[in-house]
Amino acid sequence: MKKISLIIAVLCMMVQLGFAQSLTVTGVVTSKDDGQPVIGASILVKGTTNGTITDFDGNYTITADKGQTLVISYVGMKTQEIVVKNAMQNVVLVTDAEVLEEVVVTAMGVVQEKKTLNFAVQSVDNEAITSSKSSNFVSALQGQISGVSVTNAGGSPNSGSQIIIRGISSVNSSQSNEPLFILDGMPLSGGASSMNDINPNDIENITVLKGAAASALYGQEGANGVIMVTTKRNSSGKVTVTANASLQLDTPMRLIETQMMYGPGALGFYKQQTGGGWGPMLAANAPRYNNVKNYFQNGFYHKYDLNVTGGNDKFQGFASANFSRNDGIVPEDYLQKVGIMLKGTYNISKQVSITMMANVNNNQYRGAGSISSIYSWPINDDITNYKNEDGSIRFRYMADEKANSPISPLWSRYMDDGKNRSLRTMLMGSISYKPIKGLEFTGRISYDSSNYSYDGYSVPRFDDSVVLDDSFLGTTEYLTNPYLTQSQLDKIDKDLLGSYSYSASRSGLLTANVMGSYHLELPKEFNMNFMVGAEARMYESSSSALAGRDFIIPGVYSLSNVSESILNSDNSVGHRQKRNAGVFGEIRGDYKGLASLSVTGRWDWSSTLLYEHNPYFYPSVTAGIIWSEIFGISNNWFNYGKLRGNWAMVGKDAQPYLYDRKFKQQTTFPDGGYSSNPTMSVASSLSPEISTSWEIGLELKFFQNRTRFDVAYYSTLADNQIVTVRVSPSAGHILMTRNEGTVKNHGVEIQFDQDIFRKKNLSWTVGLNIGLNRGVLTKLPEGLVELQGGQYGDIFASAFLGGSTTALTGKDYERTADGQVVVDASGYPKISPTKSVLIGNRESLFSGGINTTFRYKGFSVNMLFDGRLGGDIANVTGRGLWSNGMHKALEQYRGRQVVWDGVVQTGIDEAGNPIYEKNVTPITLDATTISNYYYNVSSNFIEDGSYIRLAHLTLAYDFTDLVKNRSKLTNFKCSLTGTNLFLLTRYTGSNPLANASPSAGGTGAAGVDNYSVPMTRGFNFSLTLGF
Template identity: 30%
Template sequence: MKKKLLLLVVFGLFQISTIYAQEMTVTGTVTDDSGVPLPGVNVVVKGTSNGVQTDFDGNYSIEAGKGQVLVFSFVGLQTAELPVTDDPVVDVTLAPDATELEAVVVTAFGIQREKNNLPYAAQQISGEDVNETRVGNVASGLSGKISGLQITQGNAVGGSVNVVIRGASSLTGNNQALFVVDGVPLDNSNTNSASQQTGGGGYDYGNAAADINPDDIESINVLKGAAASALYGSRAANGVVMITTKKASRGLNISINSAVIVGQIDKSTFVEYQQEYGAGRSDPQDRDGFLYFDVNGDGGNDLVVPTFAPRSWGPRYDPNLMVYHWDAFDPSSPNYLQSRPWVAPENGPETFYETSVSTNNSIIIDGMVGEEGSVKFGYTRNDERGTLPNSRVLKDIFNLHTSYNITNTLTASAMVNYSQIEGRGRAATGYDGGRNINSVFRHFNQTNVDIQRQKDAYFRTGRNITWNWSDPTRPEGLRPAFYNNTYWTVYENYQDDTRNRVFGNASLVYNPTNWLEFLARISVDQYDESQQERRAVGSSGIPSYSRFDRNYNETNYDLLATAERDLTEDLALNALAGINLRRNTISSVSSSTTGGLVIPNLYAISNSLGTIPAPIETFRPRAVNGYFGGLTLTYKDYLTLDGTLRRDVSSTLPSNDNAYNYYALSGSWLFSHHLADFEWLSSGKFRANYATVGNDAPWGSLQDIYSKPDPFGETLLFSLPDTKNNAALKPETTISKEVGLEMAFFKNRFGFDASYYHTNTVDQIMPVAVSSATGYTSRFLNAGEIENKGIELSFYGAPIRNTEFSWNVNVNFTRNRNKVLSLYENSSNLQLASFQGGVSLNASVGRPYGELQGATYETIEGQRLINDNGLYAITNTTSNVIGNVNPDWIGGIHNSFRYKNLSLSFLVDVKKGGDVFSLDMLYGSMAGLLPRTAGTNDLGNPVRDAVEDGGGRILPGVTADGTPNTQRVTITSNNSAFEPQSEFVYDASYVKLRELSLSFSFPESLVPSNVQDLELSVIGRNLWIIHKNVPYADPEENLSSGNVQGYQSGSLPTTRTLGLNLNIKL
């Protein structure tokens, strides 16, 4: 594969032509009718391949001969042609083009349509706006910029991004949007573990859309509703993110980008320890806090930290107390057999994190090959080292685009994208023992541990010397009781992974007439990935090694015919018909050692100390044949009626009933056509549509497939799956209704796009719990209905626009409400995930999808009930609704300012509402780590002091007879979690300064003559969480992408980044 790619690259570069030598240099400035300079205007010498683009200030310079004609073109403006005379300066003003004022958008199968006649919701954004701050994952660059699109991104280096359009429509299936690049549908799965998908621990390996090169994007168009995406079939039921990549332009063009970005953790999103008390459990096993025995040999008992106690309910810090810490029992330590004052450490857990450093370098070379061909080659390297020590994700991406006009009616084109991603030391997420470093810091720890001393111990010895000795009084007890040294974890128990991916297409376009076009295309998306996880000899727990290899392959064959013709002077026709054949195969193999490792530091399955288990192998083929057509009628350019129909035949449905249909009917009325006398109204359009989209079954859900475990002796064994399959499944169906209003004012300086939508997904294919007497735990059935309805609003404006200063603003707002209307048979609740800590994620009939359930307070007339022991009365059941993960609304405000050569832009990202359960806060309270477990009471005394000494707390509430509580209780480790789970559910609202960019475009006088544009930018991401309610964490932080949201365990701190980016165009 790499050799083929290299040959394509060499061939492409060889074909790029040089610019023809001309007689004179013509310069000038291009402006619009308001006098504002226009960057990016194409300036071409007519009849030649010689062309350039204007720079940021609208200036251009081109070689041309007297008598030749310069052609100036720009989307939405009239094309101008001016002859070259003896005057070397040619300034041009481009007027608005009434026929193109509404812009062109890319729809299904890459078909371009005028936005003014588009009868469904679609929102477009430029590649520059997406990649303004040099994002590593293209999905991250969409946050807050598209209405209806909810982006949730974690803080792990190379981590996954959740991309959901108009809410969750599937109870247990995939709710992610489909990504399509130049007609190639891309897999965007996240291969996280089954445990992680239901709230457990694992590594976040990122989502596959991270393989898309942000530097290669020309524009992104988001198709939001079923009517917009119906032509793509069942996989587009959740909406489509259509990506159009950059193509070659005339002349030889070279663009170079280089960025260096550094980052540090946002301490407001990391745990804060109380600074008053150290290690201890404050219970009968550890009554006095310290251990007592003779360390220095003087015959007296010395004070020793209880290293086996992973809590901080111990003695109050006192610099007059000399105490023996964990490193006093390490013979290699400079502090061996030495005591030190009992004080809070100088280096808390926040010092564990390093400064992240990322470099992003890219080059794009494009040009014409003669008069009929073009080539574009691009290469990007993104090297990201995270704040977690020993974490790194290295990404190399190559792009090649070629096209050639074989004849006047036949054009061939090809695109190939090759990427290689190598990850090491990715962050573990969720409740995962010692692998997730942040669980160690946030859950059960000792506030007296100095991180620098842990670091010194590891790098001094290379051994797992940690603070939690199982018994420091005996030599055999000098081993981890439960947690490894954190540096041992990241340098010895790390994971690594690789993914090699190729996607692309080859197509032929035939235009026998000026109104008819035929397209034949084959597209491929193929990748191999490998994930390795290890636990070194000397770690807490059994040493191990595991490996997971996966291959994904999808091929699409498309035949498409489109016709565009005026039937009469007033009536225009657009028609299309096509076939799509999709073939998928997914195969994987995984295995792991048992019983430990024979040879330390040798990570191979064959190094298993125990019997090597049989590998787990899967092979999942899928075939879908799609037949589709569409018809659009436009009357006098203001009335549009659009209909589409698709029929799919799927291999995952019963052979006697494996076809399903979906259709869309849409209409729009450009009412501004009748209001031409209102000069302030540039355009106004009303649209409405109705659509149904089908969805087939998961692979392997029709017939039971036996598993083959290890044999018993020489006897082969086979076992049934846990889920009973169902040969009578029928397709899911999503029914969507939408109305919208678009208006623009004052020559398109201001405008908005508003939508209301209502969708229902019925006959959902889901595993339903059955009696264990059947031999199964669940069975696939068609059951359940979920409803989504909401509004979307996008506003844009240019309040100020003149020759020296301009201000542009874009505002996006989304409000979605969903409800589970029914489940299977008489069931009223479906548990989606069960979290550590006694909280679950659920779908309940009549309630929103994604509610949190758990224990809460018993109350009397709204007042919390206090038991006879002075503690809260807590419900006996955990089925109480204690939260809802869905936001009330989301939005974004993007402002951009330009003053002469200086530009400033920033994005404020907003989420209002939605809840998150924090296991970190629950366990951090139980462990006595957090400030809420210390401090003083209403008497001014330490709350941890005994009640008889004036300590303790009076919990607010009432007793059984309704009188206010007056009983004071001691706060200890045994009752530190006197609150139920509902106390640790927080409002996940936030207001973030998501992006910031300050750019300076160097004037022509300061750059070499062969440089078209030179721009230096200061860029930043996640610089400021302006508002949040979740303590010590980022409200957006989650396990990974997928349906399991609203849960934080071992949360990673947010990384604030700031960097420099240099862009050069030659």
């Protein structure tokens, strides 16, 4: 306990600490390649545990006796040994062509040389993560890692995002397909959206474990891959302080244009009580407003970081703090964050060390809300005119049902309020014990907790302090005041008289694991590693909500000032609990690191499966051979060749609480009572979902490793899928969760890196990655052809039997065998009566990115292009524009005669097949025709989502060399970054990376653009100073 207190005290006082050590040997470690200092190189007095690492400038100090040997090592460089002769000894390290640069942190925190890994792993460093200036590091991965797809809900700072590796493995909407995130060995809860709580500037490195073999040891949570985040490490040496500030201006891009010719109405007639644009053509001099453009504003994002690192051979610490505020392009849409991270390592003895980490984030935000109404706001009314001169609400018109009278959405943005607050605390402690050489025990306990609350109100739309007589109905006075008659008041949604709501939730994920590993060196350079471990995981959450409506005293927005308080339907409490346990082990062996083989196994227990299905076992086998070395065929131009392969299984359990029939209290029914709850299915006999995968990969390096090539083919079969589906109510359920269906994913990933220049003052590297995945739903119960996800009008995100796991289904026209639309004799297209026709595939043919960095002395340019070919998007927003008479194309087509592109049946041939001829009969494209023959056919709104984007361009200059001799500055950099500077796409909506619901599991909602906030173009200036 004393020791722990000591660590905390040291962390808190770190900045004030000085580290005065008696120096025997000092020196600078530099790289032969570029002459730059090597930061973090290890210096060890041979045969002892006395060691240190180099600081930010490559300096080291260590006590050693004359004649002792110092071992200087650094990842990717040849280890050097020097004999201590005097007090000043500089060292120059050279790149190791054999070892290369790679050691990576793999499953369960095991550090392994990459050359002995036999599965696909890709890493990105801090620079690659922060150069895009994304507040969420996950967004920065799009285009940088092959086989990874990142989509987002739009351009709001509060828009969620989703990351999928190697396609959808579960088609069940309640199963997440996002990978497991590990922060410094600590499993985190949540998907990509919740990674917003990790400060990108704190990250040292991200490793993506793609296949099941890579993540088999993590158990079911790792079935979709693992993203391992390593934060900046503790370092010993003098205290360094780094500060960073960045300012960013965001502007809306690709705003949707509406028609600017027609006013509100119906069938071409002006009608007072309508919106949209189906009214008459406006007079040439009539005022027109570009309401979509006027609704948005420029966004502003500013962020400030400060981090401190330092320590000695006993203590190493890292502390950081950050503040940011991001005001979005939607008024009053903001995200304000404050984060603190503390991390320290205490070497208690030669055998025992303790590491503790605390990462705390406090966020305050308000979302962008729905923006759908801006697209139907009539062009002859100014959406920015949301209140009258006296400050009262401006109704666009007073409807017959007064409650339906429309107001500008800006009224709600500016007058209502809603504060979301979240506090995320990530705590981790680990202890490592090395009793003898090669043997290590590690214990780790972590707790990831979130506390969330919402506090909001909407101001009254109507005033109930005065009740009108019915004789007012329809009078001019009635049409201009906010009062209602008694019968209207009785019936009105009381939220329109003002409402207040409060909700709170908390969740916690406690994970504990213990692990023992033993490294055994065998004769003739054979190595064996043994590892066993156990893990327990406990997740708990709870939520509660309260609400009230109809404020009594005007202007006081509080729950104590409502006349209708806390109805039963407003009052809810929910709990969720899940427990998992696992034991696992690995045996790994290699010969000189040139040929390696490993076997893993894991048994899992889950509280969501009946005990008879516990535990479930899954193994993996990996093997690899560096044939260029084994067969001695490397030469001047061909340096490295490796073949790797693996096979693995991973199990997945179910969601909690599926054993029992539940009953629901029907408080809103006339006499209350209980009835069966239709939304809670009963599934007490579920067995785990099992994925089986294999992968083969080839790695090649040429020209002194300047050219690097990695290609992998993988295939995954996820069988026994746990899916929640609608069933016939006659079967006693509305929804039912059961084991059915098989999903197959297979694909190719290519990574190509080229160092065009690699000089001390000049370097230019280009990285290309390409991933293609084919996800196919290969099996469903007899008769079933699809599993539907989200519904958007008649369009469904869907997994379609024999087709894509990310398909789109909906209505289509009747078509000939070769796909032409069948038109009737009158010239109108025929609509198929089938509701779920396969009309699209959201999966791309391939996607990829090109990342290039050019450096000349202190100047650098970094660019990331990403893109994809194919991948359909359901443009639900565009569909709404057609429905409301607001689509830009209506300027050209409305009221015109058009000939539908299709064929007409003119007879039947001798074989009984229909004979078709090209349709030539014109029809008039009026509101009714559009409604009946265009808007109602889902396939009209499926668009090609191919795109190429310049995701970011960063120009940076490092002034450090210019100033370091003149000031105390050890780091001085400036950068200018532009994001989304260029986008080429055939998609007509705003965002080809749209995802209508990033948190959706199963087939998900990637590729559905449902009134998303437009994407933004940003210009960022960033300044970094180090002391």
